[in-house]
Amino acid sequence: GENVEQHPSTLSVQEGDSAVIKCTYSDSASNYFPWYKQELGKRPQLIIDIRSNVGEKKDQRIAVTLNKTAKHFSLHITETQPEDSAVYFCAANTGTASKLTFGTGTRLQVTL
Amino acid sequence: GAVVSQHPSRVICKSGTSVKIECRSLDFQATTMFWYRQFPKKSLMLMATSNEGSKATYEQGVEKDKFLINHASLTLSTLTVTSAHPEDSSFYICSARDGLAGGKQFFGPGTRLTVL
Numbered sequence: 580g581e582n583v584e585q586h587p588s589t590l591s592v593q594e595g596d597s598a599v600i601k602c603t604y605s606d607s608a609s610n611y612f613p614w615y616k617q618e619l620g621k622r623p624q625l626i627i628d629i630r631s632n633v634g635e636k637k638d639q640r641i642a643v644t645l646n647k648t649a650k651h652f653s654l655h656i657t658e659t660q661p662e663d664s665a666v667y668f669c670a671a672n673t674g675t676a677s678k679l680t681f682g683t684g685t686r687l688q689v690t691l
Numbered sequence: 692g693a694v695v696s697q698h699p700s701r702v703i704c705k706s707g708t709s710v711k712i713e714c715r716s717l718d719f720q721a722t723t724m725f726w727y728r729q730f731p732k733k734s735l736m737l738m739a740t741s742n743e744g745s746k747a748t749y750e751q752g753v754e755k756d757k758f759l760i761n762h763a764s765l766t767l768s769t770l771t772v773t774s775a776h777p778e779d780s781s782f783y784i785c786s787a788r789d790g791l792a793g794g795k796q797f798f799g800p801g802t803r804l805t806v807l
Contacts, residue, residue: 611794613795613796615798621800622695622784622798622799622800622801623735623784623798624798625795625796625797628795668734668735677723677788677794677796678725678737678740679725679737679796680737681734681735681737682734683733683734684733684734
């Protein structure tokens with residue numbers, strides 16, 4: 580089955596700096612890669628996703644890149660703000676039911 | 692749009708009792724819903740895929756007789772934890788797949804189960 584690895588597990592940046600979180604996946608058949616943000620005690624929220632037919636997608640301060648050959652994808656957050664502090668999960672789809680396999684999460688802390 | 696509700700948000704029960712958790716897609720139809728379990732500071736672990744009108748598909752190691760799933764309509768899936776024990780205490784989260792939104796999954800707010 581699919582295996583998703585995520586790095587780093589924790590990331591601390593100063594406000595205004597950029598943050599990058601990286602994930603790798605194992606199943607070459609995976610074609611959908613969402614990113615979720617989860618604040619403490621809250622539900623995971625979909626913040627951006629990318630499909631395998633594109634290499635990059637951007638939404639304001641958030642961007643995701645995908646390298647199908649290397650089987651890795653990354654989340655980029657620019658001009659970080661304190662409200663960006665949360666746990667971020669990458670995921671990759673697998674199987675006909677479109678189930679997702681999640682990475683282990685990255686705890687992002689944006690300091691003033 | 693794409694709102695998913697989950698009830699109850701918290702439940703405390705005695706060991707041996709059964710607990711039912713509901714997951715509803717409020718503004719879209721979901722032929723597929725998913726049930727996850729999340730331990731503190733850990734990732735989301737898929738338990739089962741809930742398919743409307745058919746049997747759920749369970750992940751390896753998840754007991755289907757322990758975690759009963761019913762998906763009787765396009766907007767409702769239920770998870771029943773039968774004969775709950777303290778080790779079943781966890782955060783249970785559902786998600787619903789919106790086929791009209793490119794298959795994106797949207798999560799419910801989760802249910803914190805504590806078994807005494």
